[in-house]
Structure formats: structure tokens, C-alpha cells
Amino acid sequence: MQSFQNPTENEFAVSCQSVSKHYIKNSPFEKLNVKALENISFDVSRGELFGIIGPDGAGKTTLFRILTTLILADEGTVSIEGNDVVKDFKSIRNEVGYMPGRFSLYQDLTVEENLNVFAKVFKTSIEENYHLIEDIYKQIEPFKKRRAGKLSGGMKQKLALCCALIHKPKVLFLDEPTTGVDPVSRKEFWDMLKRLKAQNITILVSTPYMDEASLCDRIALIQNGSFLKIDTPKNIVNQFPHELWSVSSDAMSKLLNDLRKIPNIRSCFSFGESHHVTLKNKDWSVDELKVVLEKYEHTSVEIKVIEASIEDCFMDLT
Amino acid sequence: MEQFLTFVRKEFYHIFRDRWTMIILLVLPIMMLILFGFMMSTEVKNTRFAIYDPSRDAATQGIVNKISMSDYFIFSGYLDSPEQVEEVFRSGKIGLVIVFGERFYENMMHTGDAQVQLIADGSDPNTASTLTMYATRLITLYQQDVMGEMKIPYQIKPEVKLLYNPTLKGSYNFVPGVMGMILMLICAMMTSVSIAREKELGTMEVLLVSPMKPIQIIISKVVPYFFVSVVNLATILLLSVFVLDMPINGSLGLLILISLIFIFVSLALGLLISSAVDKQMVALLISAMVMMMPVMMLSGMMFPLENMPLPLQWLSQIIPAKWFMIAVKKIMIEGLGFSSVVKEFTVLSSMAVILIAASVKRFKYRLE
Numbered sequence: 206m207q208s209f210q211n212p213t214e215n216e217f218a219v220s221c222q223s224v225s226k227h228y229i230k231n232s233p234f235e236k237l238n239v240k241a242l243e244n245i246s247f248d249v250s251r252g253e254l255f256g257i258i259g260p261d262g263a264g265k266t267t268l269f270r271i272l273t274t275l276i277l278a279d280e281g282t283v284s285i286e287g288n289d290v291v292k293d294f295k296s297i298r299n300e301v302g303y304m305p306g307r308f309s310l311y312q313d314l315t316v317e318e319n320l321n322v323f324a325k326v327f328k329t330s331i332e333e334n335y336h337l338i339e340d341i342y343k344q345i346e347p348f349k350k351r352r353a354g355k356l357s358g359g360m361k362q363k364l365a366l367c368c369a370l371i372h373k374p375k376v377l378f379l380d381e382p383t384t385g386v387d388p389v390s391r392k393e394f395w396d397m398l399k400r401l402k403a404q405n406i407t408i409l410v411s412t413p414y415m416d417e418a419s420l421c422d423r424i425a426l427i428q429n430g431s432f433l434k435i436d437t438p439k440n441i442v443n444q445f446p447h448e449l450w451s452v453s454s455d456a457m458s459k460l461l462n463d464l465r466k467i468p469n470i471r472s473c474f475s476f477g478e479s480h481h482v483t484l485k486n487k488d489w490s491v492d493e494l495k496v497v498l499e500k501y502e503h504t505s506v507e508i509k510v511i512e513a514s515i516e517d518c519f520m521d522l523t
Numbered sequence: 524m525e526q527f528l529t530f531v532r533k534e535f536y537h538i539f540r541d542r543w544t545m546i547i548l549l550v551l552p553i554m555m556l557i558l559f560g561f562m563m564s565t566e567v568k569n570t571r572f573a574i575y576d577p578s579r580d581a582a583t584q585g586i587v588n589k590i591s592m593s594d595y596f597i598f599s600g601y602l603d604s605p606e607q608v609e610e611v612f613r614s615g616k617i618g619l620v621i622v623f624g625e626r627f628y629e630n631m632m633h634t635g636d637a638q639v640q641l642i643a644d645g646s647d648p649n650t651a652s653t654l655t656m657y658a659t660r661l662i663t664l665y666q667q668d669v670m671g672e673m674k675i676p677y678q679i680k681p682e683v684k685l686l687y688n689p690t691l692k693g694s695y696n697f698v699p700g701v702m703g704m705i706l707m708l709i710c711a712m713m714t715s716v717s718i719a720r721e722k723e724l725g726t727m728e729v730l731l732v733s734p735m736k737p738i739q740i741i742i743s744k745v746v747p748y749f750f751v752s753v754v755n756l757a758t759i760l761l762l763s764v765f766v767l768d769m770p771i772n773g774s775l776g777l778l779i780l781i782s783l784i785f786i787f788v789s790l791a792l793g794l795l796i797s798s799a800v801d802k803q804m805v806a807l808l809i810s811a812m813v814m815m816m817p818v819m820m821l822s823g824m825m826f827p828l829e830n831m832p833l834p835l836q837w838l839s840q841i842i843p844a845k846w847f848m849i850a851v852k853k854i855m856i857e858g859l860g861f862s863s864v865v866k867e868f869t870v871l872s873s874m875a876v877i878l879i880a881a882s883v884k885r886f887k888y889r890l891e
Contacts, residue, residue, distance in 0.1 A: 273732045275890045294888075295734075303732040309725030313540045314533065325529035326733045368729075 217284075218376050218407035219249040219272065224281030226267055226430075241267040242430045245281070249409060249423075254402045256421030257411040258515065264430040265411040266306055269380045272409065273303045286375055299327075302374030306381040308361050312354030316345055316364055319353050320371060327372030337404065338367040341397050359390025366397065377401065379410040383417065395420045415516035426519050433522040438515060445513035445521065447471065447483040450491065454503040463501045467494075474520050479507075481517055526735070530743035537717065538747060548713065552705040552755045553762065559701045560767045567653050570618035571599040573611050582628035582637070582669070589665045590621070595657045612644055619643050619654045631669075698763045699851035700824025702756075703844035706782070707789045707818050709755055712810035714748050714793030719806040728890065737886040745790050752786045772858030778851065781864065784871045785847040791878030792843075798885040818844040846870045 224245045230237040242264045249255045257265055270276045272283060274294035283290040285297045310319045320342075324331050335342070341363050348356065353364060362382055369377060379398075383391045395417065398408055402422075410421065418424045419438045426433040426441070434441060452473075454460045461480055464473040471483040482494075491508045498506045513521075538544050572590065576583045591598040599617060602608065611617040624630065624638035631637035641658050643651035721727040730740060756779070763769040771778065792814065800806045819825055821835065822844040828836055839845050850867035853859045861868075 270728075270890060275728060275731060277889065277891075298732050299734045301732065303729060305725050305728045307725050309729050311533065311537070311726060312724070314536055318533070318536065322529055322533045323729070323733075325526045326730065326735050328526055328734060 216250070217248040218251045218253070218286055219247075219255075219409060220284050221245055221247050221272070222282045224268075224271060224278045224283060226264075226271065226276070226278050240430050242271070242278070245430075245432055247425055247432065247435050249407060251407055252402060252405045254398060254408045254410070254420075254422045256418055256424040257409065257427055258413075258415060258418045258424050258519070259411075259427035260413055263427045265427060266380055267430075268427075269303075269305075269378055269409070269411060273301060273378050274298060300375045302369035302372065302377045304365050304369040304377075304379045304382055306384065308365060310353045310361070310365055310368060313352060315350050315352055316356070317349040319364060320367055323368040324371045329372045331371065334371055334373045337373055337401075338370050340400060341370075342367050344393075357390075359386045359393070362386055362390070362394060363397075366394070370401070374406065376407045376409065379408065381411055381413065383412060383414065391417070415514065415519060418515040424515070426515075426522060428519075428523050433519070441515060441518050442513055445518050447513075447521070448487060449511050449513050449517060450482045450484075450494070451476070451479040451509045451511045452482050452494070452498075452506070453479040454498065454506045456503060459501075460498070460503060463498065463503070467497060472520070474517075476516070481511070481520075483521070527739060527743055530735075530739070531746050534717070534743060534747040538751065544713070548709060548751050549754070549758075552709065553758060555705055556698075556701050556759055556762050557766070559697055560762075567618070567650055567657070568594060570596050570654060571616055572596050572619040572621060572658075573599050573602050573617050575602040575605055575608065575620065575622045576627075577625045578623050578627040580626075580628040582631055583623045585669070586623075586639070586662055586665050587621075590658060590661050593657070593661055595654075608642060612642075618650070619658060621658065695769065695852075695856055697824060698767060698769050699848045699855065700819075700822060700844075702759050702763075702782070702851060703785065703822060703847045704815070704818050704824070705755060705759060706752055706786055706847075707792075707814055707844055708810070710748055710752050710786055710789030711793035711796065711814055712807065713751075714744060714790055715796040715800070715806040715810055716803050717748075718744055718794070718797035719800055719803045722801045723803055731888060731890070737888050738883055741794060741883060741886060745794070748790060748793075749786060752790075753783075756782050756786070769855065771855050773854035773860065777861055777864070778854045781847065781850045781854065781868065781871065784868070784875060785843060787875040788843045788871055788878060791875055791882055794882035795878055795885065798882055798887065817842050821845065822848050824848060843871060843874050846874075 224242055225240075226242040228239040228241055230239050245268060247255075257268065259265055267276070271278045271290065272285065274290045274297050277291060286300055288294075288297045288300075290297060311322065314322065320331055324334075345356070345360050345363050345367070348360065353361065356364065366379070366382065369379070383394055386394065391414075398410065399420075402408060412418075421438060423435065423437050424441065425435040436444075452460065452464065457475075457480070461473060461475055464470050464480060464482060469484055469486050469489055471485045473480055473482045491510065495506050495508055538548065574583075574587055576587075587598065590596050596619070602611065602620070605622065608620050608622070611620065620642040622640040622642065624640075627637045627639070639662065641655045643654050645651050718727075721730065760771070760778075764771060793810070796806055796809050796813075800809060817838075821828070821831075821839040821842050823839070824844075828839055828845070831839070846867045850864045850871070853864050853867075857863075
């Protein structure tokens with residue numbers, strides 16, 4: 206019965222159990238023990254597109270580095286495709302594709318040369334797995350003689366994705382692939398991820414952009430090194446426990462301050478063109494708030510009941 | 524194998540596509556050799572000298588002629604009084620003043636006690652002692668000429684012969700030193716910087732998460748710089764022989780062999796540095812400070828090791844360039860064979876083995 210002892214082990218592409226990581230930061234005056242990750246547990250099924258959503262400094266990169274065997278966790282176990290990140294790191298390194306957060310290709314090599322180097326590093330050739338990258342590579346192929354350092358942000362990321370994909374990895378780790386990329390390229394990038402998912406490649410992607418969360422199968426919200434919630438984007442939104450109003454007026458920054466002074470307002474955050482407000486006392490109506498705001502001398506006050514977004518959920522959870 | 528070759532080619536692209544890397548790798552060695560070749564030489568040529576000569580007789584005239592005829596000195600003029608001596612030194616144009624006693628010829632012939640004083644600028648002791656040495660020698664030569672005619676029966680004639688470097692050429696000492704310095708600089712600095720660059724740009728992260736073994740990464744980093752170093756070695760040797768008139772008295776093959784071993788030591792040192800640092804700047808500083816300085820100071824290139832305090836002499840034992848310099852001098856200048864440089868070979872080879880082993884062992888296959 207030995208082989209059935211751990212029946213779940215091979216069901217998941219990525220399995221992460223109570224991982225913690227601390228950094229010792231040597232400042233000139235004292236040793237600071239900085240907590241990077243605290244008790245992180247999650248599983249990713251084969252072929253799933255799993256998003257890790259959180260602001261800068263939440264611990265996304267540290268988590269990715271642990272998952273890709275680059276650093277060791279202080280506590281907890283991680284296995285990728287059934288291989289342990291500590292013992293079997295060599296076989297993991299054969300099977301995964303990793304795209305680090307910052308652009309990490311050779312800037313002085315051309316697009317084609319970069320792709321070739323990474324193909325050869327993984328003991329394959331561009332021709333062998335061209336079908337995998339074809340959709341993406343076609344877009345940058347006109348520039349294949351251009352040095353990678355001279356590409357635009359979006360093209361750089363597409364090239365980096367090609368390089369991470371060229372050896373047909375089983376699991377793909379993308380650390381903030383769309384940071385610093387224009388909105389059109391971001392959308393294209395996510396379309397590509399969907400197509401890759403159709404090829405049954407497990408994808409883990411991290412992003413600080415909450416609007417990208419809904420494009421994942423499941424997401425984990427991360428803040429200060431801890432997961433706040435793991436679920437499908439839809440469930441997370443549906444579980445938002447409050448009624449959400451969007452409020453706007455002619456003087457937006459004064460409005461934010463005034464809203465926060467009103468005792469019945471539970472929370473209020475600025476969301477671009479409007480402020481999102483939740484209430485302590487659910488009996489209040491939209492008109493009642495409008496009256497209060499007009500007392501604060503606000504003109505053309507508009508209040509709408511809206512559905513929560515992932516970002517609202519994130520703000521609510523922190 | 525294909526993986527390895529692609530990686531080596533990639534490394535060559537890095538070298539050839541960066542103008543500054545190219546300059547450092549190929550132009551810097553030539554500049555350094557030429558500069559040091561003409562700067563660091565201790566030879567003194569065409570120094571202007573002045574005479575204060577109250578006697579003005581045949582003997583003083585003979586000496587002045589003898590000195591003026593040599594390559595080292597140019598006669599600049601007579602001084603009218605001893606007070607002028609300081610004045611001419613202050614003007615900075617005169618390197619040596621010769622002061623004869625009164626009635627020089629008479630004294631020389633009759634009492635045998637003719638006096639001549641050599642005055643040089645002691646603020647530069649090396650030049651001053653070289654100048655006075657040359658002048659003394661020329662005066663002695665003149666004396667021998669005169670005495671030879673007289674046939675004085677008893678005379679001790681010390682004949683000084685400087686083996687291997689009869690004309691006291693400075694290049695004989697510094698060329699091996701500069702060779703050591705350049706090879707050290709190129710190999711150690713460039714390899715450590717190139718690995719640090721991969722770490723700094725984040726490409727190392729991607730390489731680590733790949734099937735490439737650490738030893739493969741290391742070797743494919745070393746190979747291109749090894750080739751560049753061999754090119755440099757050839758340039759240095761050609762320049763030394765044809766521009767700086769260095770002889771290669773011993774076997775060229777042996778010289779190349781010891782240089783290749785030394786290149787390995789330097790490359791390994793570069794790898795060791797790169798395993799400890801993450802930033803190109805730090806790699807550069809460490810190579811420059813920790814290696815250039817000891818190589819220049821403690822290899823015997825600038826200052827003779829024998830005159831150093833004992834602790835520094837002990838320290839110099841672990842400077843690879845010191846052993847390299849000794850071996851190169853033995854082979855190039857003294858023309859000795861393999862049996863005389865066995866010790867240097869052994870020391871350098873074991874250094875290479877230890878350093879390469881250490882850098883492979885220290886290579887981090889994770890980020891921390």
C-alpha cells in the first residue's frame with residue numbers, strides 16, 4: 206500500500222504546503238527579520254491558469270522563486286509535477302518554463318539569437334516546438350534581426366514568453382509578465398495565455414493588475430506575504446458581503462475626505478473616476494447619502510449601486 | 524555539445540558587440556605594454572650635464588669629451604662659479620653637474636689625488652644614482668685609458684658584467700610584469716564581470732531554471748575569454764620582441780605553456796570572484812583593488828621583493844603573478860629549460876587546480 210500513501214501527490218501540477226520564508230535584512234544598526242511569505246498553501250491542477258494577484262512587495266516574486274527552485278523555503282513543502290523542489294530540483298528545472306519579472310533576455314542579442322540560445326539551453330531547437338510559439342512569434346518575427354534591447358515593452362514580453370515556452374514546459378511560471386506593458390499588448394498577452402492553456406500547459410501568473418484577475422481560472426489574493434483568499438474570480442466577487450456604491454461629484458478629492466468623515470460610511474476608496482463606498486448601516490438609501498453630501502456643499506453628486514470588482518474584494522479583505 | 528557551442532557563441536557576441544569590452548580586451552593590453560614600456564624604464568638617456576672646471580686642462584677636457592660622447596649625456600655648458608650649481612638644478616634642465624678640483628691634471632699625475640665631484644638631483648634617487656653610476660664609469664674608463672699609456676704596474680681592474688641584461692634595459696624587468704598584469708586583468712576581470720552581468724540583468728535566473736549544469740555555465744563563460752587571452756598573449760609577445768627589443772632566449776613553447784597555465788589561474792580567480800558578488804561594479808572593483816594592486820606591488824615588478832618586510836614577502840608567495848614573472852624571466856631572458864622552472868610550474872598548476880575546484884564548488888545553483 207506504500208504507493209497509495211500519498212494519493213493526491215500526482216494530481217496537481219503544483220502543490221504548495223504551508224510555505225514560509227523570512228529574510229534576514231542586515232541594516233547597519235540591527236538585524237531585521239523580514240517576513241516575506243507566511244504559511245502559503247495552494248494546489249494548482251494540470252492545465253489550470255492560476256493567478257496570484259497582489260500589490261508590489263506582497264511576496265509574489267519570492268513565491269515564484271521558491272516554486273522555480275531558485276530559493277529555498279524556510280518551512281513547508283513544494284512539489285512541481287510530483288517532484289520536490291529541494292530534492293528533485295534538477296528534474297523540475299527540465300520541465301518548467303520561467304519568465305522572471307524584469308526583462309531577462311540578452312539585450313545585445315537579436316530576437317532570433319535569443320530564442321536560439323534558450324532553445325539550445327533546453328536541448329531543443331526552434332523548429333521542434335515552433336507550433337507552440339507560432340502565434341506569438343509571428344508578431345515579433347518582422348523584427349527578428351533587431352537587438353532585444355531595442356524592442357518595445359510589449360514585444361520584449363512576447364519574446365520572453367517565446368523563450369520560456371520554446372522547450373514545451375509542463376508548467377509555465379510568469380512573474381508579472383504584463384507590468385510596464387501597454388493595454389493593447391496586455392490584452393494580446395492574455396489571449397496568448399488562453400491559447401497556451403488550450404495546449405494543456407499549466408500556467409501560474411502573477412500580476413498587480415486586479416482587472417487581469419478575471420481572466421484566470423482561479424486566483425489567490427496575496428498581501429504582506431499571506432494569501433487572503435483562493436477561489437475562482439467569480440466566487441470571490443459573489444462573496445463580496447456589502448452593498449457597493451459608486452459616488453462622484455465635482456470636487457473628487459474633497460469628496461473622498463468628506464465621505465470618510467461620515468460616521469455611517471464603512472469604507473471609501475478612490476477608483477479612478479469615482480469613489481467606491483460601503484456602508485455600516487445597510488438601511489441607508491442612496492438619496493440619504495446624497496442629502497448628506499449636499500450639506501458638505503457638493504454639486505452634481507451621482508451615486509450608483511454597482512457590482513463589486515476583484516479590487517473591491519481585495520480592498521475589503523485587507 | 525550543441526548547447527555548449529551555442530552558449531560559447533553567445534558569449535562571443537557579447538564581447539564583439541560591446542565597444543567598450545572590445546577596447547578593454549584588445550586595445551588596453553597594447554596601450555599598457557607600450558606605455559609601461561617607455562614609462563617604467565629606468566634607463567636614463569640624453570641627460571644634460573654642466574661642468575664647473577677651474578682647471579681647464581687636458582685631463583678635464585678628456586673626461587668631458589668622454590662623457591659627452593656617450594649616449595647618456597649631452598654637454599650643456601660650463602658654469603662660472605660653484606654658486607651657479609643650485610641655480611642650474613632649479614631651472615630643471617640639468618640632470619648632473621661635474622665639479623673638478625683645481626689643477627686637476629697636475630694632481631692626477633703627481634700626487635695621484637685628483638678630485639672630481641658629481642652632483643645630481645637627489646629628489647629622484649633612482650635617476651640620481653643611475654646618472655652618477657654612469658658618470659663614474661665613464662670617468663673610470665678615461666682613467667684606464669690614460670693609465671694604460673703610462674703602464675702602471677699594480678692595478679685592480681674590477682670588470683663588472685651584468686649577465687642576461689648587459690645594457691641594463693628596464694624592459695627586461697617590466698615586460699614579464701606587464702604580461703602578468705594584463706593577463707590577470709583581462710582574464711579575471713572580464714570573466715567575473717561577465718558572470719556578474721548575468722546576475723545583474725536577471726538572465727542567470729533563467730539559466731539556473733534550465734537543464735544547464737553549473738559546470739557547463741562556468742566552462743562556456745571561460746572559453747571565450749581564454750581565446751581572447753591567447754590573442755593577447757600573442758600580441759604582447761610580438762610587441763615585446765619587435766617594439767621593446769626583448770629577446771626570447773629560451774623555448775617559445777615552454778613560455779607559451781607557462782602563460783596558458785597562468786591564464787587558467789586568472790580565469791579561475793575571476794570565477795571565484797564572480798561567485799561571491801552580484802554586481803558588475805563590485806566585480807570590477809574587487810578585480811582592480813584586490814588583484815591589480817598586489818600584482819603590481821608584490822610581484823617584484825615594481826619593487827624588489829628581497830627588500831620587503833618579511834610578512835609582505837610571505838604574502839607575495841600566494842600572488843600567482845609573482846611565480847609567473849619568475850618563470851617568464853627565467854625562460855625569456857635567462858634562456859633556461861624546463862628543469863629550472865619546475866617549481867614555478869608546480870606552484871601555478873596547483874593554484875589553478877585549487878581555484879577551479881573552489882569556484883565550481885562555490886558556484887551557487889540557487890539564488891541565495
